Amino acid sequence: MKNTEKTIVIASTNQNKINEFRQMLEPEGYTVKTLDDYPDMPETEETGTTFHENAILKAQAFTDRYGIEAIADDSGLEIDAFDRQPGVYSARFLGHDTPYSYKNQIILERLKGRTDRTCRYVCAIALTRPNEQPVVFEDTAEGTIAEKPAGDNGFGYDPIVYYPPLKKTMAEMGNDEKNSISHRGKALRKLEKWLNENR
16 A cells, blocks of 8 residues: 555664755655654664665565555765775774764875775665565765865765865755755655655
8 A cells, every 4th residue: 555645754763864854855745754763673684785775675674564665775985996985884884883083084094195086975765665666766976085074064974075066075065055966865856756756
């Protein structure tokens, strides 16, 4: 059965990601629920080798357990000089509980003197419904690794991901500005368009 109400479940406990989803979905009339509303949902092991696979794993696990529609995001940072690492391991890079300030510092140290600083944020958002095939929406935000951290908005690697068209890091942008160009914002707009056509 398709969900005809504008309630959407984000299969995540990452508060920063949830905040970004809420900033973009709630103005469109969606009520956003999260895994915090389903405390008995076990953690899903991210065994996929791509953002696409991990996003499906997380959303499908929720749909299989509760029999309702869900979306899940898997995203991360690809640095070309590091053979597109940390990639799907972005959250686990140097340890899952390691502060991002330290992760960012290590990346900057490893890139010292390197001319190739191109990078991109990648986001895959999977939507799952009972008895239907998953659909996935992907997009990127191309940038470079900054010479030093800047900005205190955003989260994760945002202070070191520089976006040349706006001449600022992701962490120097306001929420609306970031959502208009970010990997997650672009992928989410694809999802919203699909939802409007498939309700």
